[in-house]
Amino acid sequence: MTSVKPPFSNADAHKYGVLFVFSAGVLWSTVGLGIRLIEDAVVWQILLYRSISMSLLLYVVIRIRSGESPFVQIRRVGFPSVIAGLALVAAYSGGIYSIQNTSVANAMLLFATAPFMAAVLGWIVLREPVRVATWVAIAAAIGGIAIMVADKSGSVVLKGSLAALGSAFGFAVFTVALRWGRTGEMLPSVFLSGLFAIFVTFGICQFSGLSIALSVHDGAISMGMGVFQVGAGLILYTLGSRSLPAAELALLSLAEVLLGPFWVWLFLGETASLNTLIGGAVLLAAIAGNAVSGKRHKPPPITAP
Numbered sequence: 001m002t003s004v005k006p007p008f009s010n011a012d013a014h015k016y017g018v019l020f021v022f023s024a025g026v027l028w029s030t031v032g033l034g035i036r037l038i039e040d041a042v043v044w045q046i047l048l049y050r051s052i053s054m055s056l057l058l059y060v061v062i063r064i065r066s067g068e069s070p071f072v073q074i075r076r077v078g079f080p081s082v083i084a085g086l087a088l089v090a091a092y093s094g095g096i097y098s099i100q101n102t103s104v105a106n107a108m109l110l111f112a113t114a115p116f117m118a119a120v121l122g123w124i125v126l127r128e129p130v131r132v133a134t135w136v137a138i139a140a141a142i143g144g145i146a147i148m149v150a151d152k153s154g155s156v157v158l159k160g161s162l163a164a165l166g167s168a169f170g171f172a173v174f175t176v177a178l179r180w181g182r183t184g185e186m187l188p189s190v191f192l193s194g195l196f197a198i199f200v201t202f203g204i205c206q207f208s209g210l211s212i213a214l215s216v217h218d219g220a221i222s223m224g225m226g227v228f229q230v231g232a233g234l235i236l237y238t239l240g241s242r243s244l245p246a247a248e249l250a251l252l253s254l255a256e257v258l259l260g261p262f263w264v265w266l267f268l269g270e271t272a273s274l275n276t277l278i279g280g281a282v283l284l285a286a287i288a289g290n291a292v293s294g295k296r297h298k299p300p301p302i303t304a305p
Contacts (some may be wrong), residue, residue, distance in 0.1 A: 023236050032260045042210065054190075074192050080177045092193070106280075115287070125218035187238060
């Protein structure tokens with residue numbers, strides 16, 4: 001009897017997993033460049049258009065992948081999916097605001113604290129154990145953050161840094177909510193977050209007198225970010241993360257943090273302060289150290305601004 005060879009070996013699956021997750025990080029890393037290219041739109045206008053295009057893309061992808069409506073999947077998960085969706089709205093808002101008010105390097109590095117926040121939240125809310133190495137990494141990360149914000153007291157840049165930490169906290173709540181709902185599928189909750197964001201940002205625009213009509217330039221960039229930067233990145237991450245252990249995922253995620261400042265430096269000449277570079281190096285070392293010391297198991301799904 002001849003055996004049927006599977007279409008992909010484990011080595012192939014791992015190779016494609018690395019490619020997909022790294023590509024997701026590259027796409028996510030362009031958020032700073034995209035927002036810097038916006039001419040007039042503010043955070044709520046950008047998020048409105050980005051959410052519309054992202055939601056349309058994810059609806060189609062979920063229907064094709066699962067053969068059912070994303071609303072059916074959301075109903076199956078229940079209340080945790082609603083919490084996850086609302087947490088992402090806060091994360092998106094903080095992410096865009098922070099990049100508009102601080103350097104991309106500073107914002108991207110602070111976004112990277114989300115897994116540490118998720119570990120602490122999971123320990124508090126779900127009673128999940130946290131490794132000693134992770135506690136050490138969290139302490140080092142706090143030190144790195146302190147260095148990064150030390151030269152920003154009393155400035156608009158400090159508000160941007162706090163918004164970036166708020167964004168990271170939103171992603172942490174999203175991650176813990178998915179664990180609470182016992183689902184490894186993040187796309188339906190991200191789709192729901194897009195719908196929430198559409199209603200929330202439309203209401204804020206109406207209440208504050210902001211026009212929902214953007215210039216062709218700003219509208220195209222905002223919707224392009226929804227399709228390529230957020231939507232396509234999530235799809236690639238979902239496909240690739242299933243065949244990679246936690247340590248590799250964490251290390252590959254550093255591509256987003258490192259490339260984000262690189263794009264704005266390359267195309268726009270934006271640089272970071274010395275404190276951001278020193279504190280960021282400490283933070284990256286904490287993330288890498290925690291990843292290398294971690295057990296090889298699949299993590300809960302996470303996402304980017």
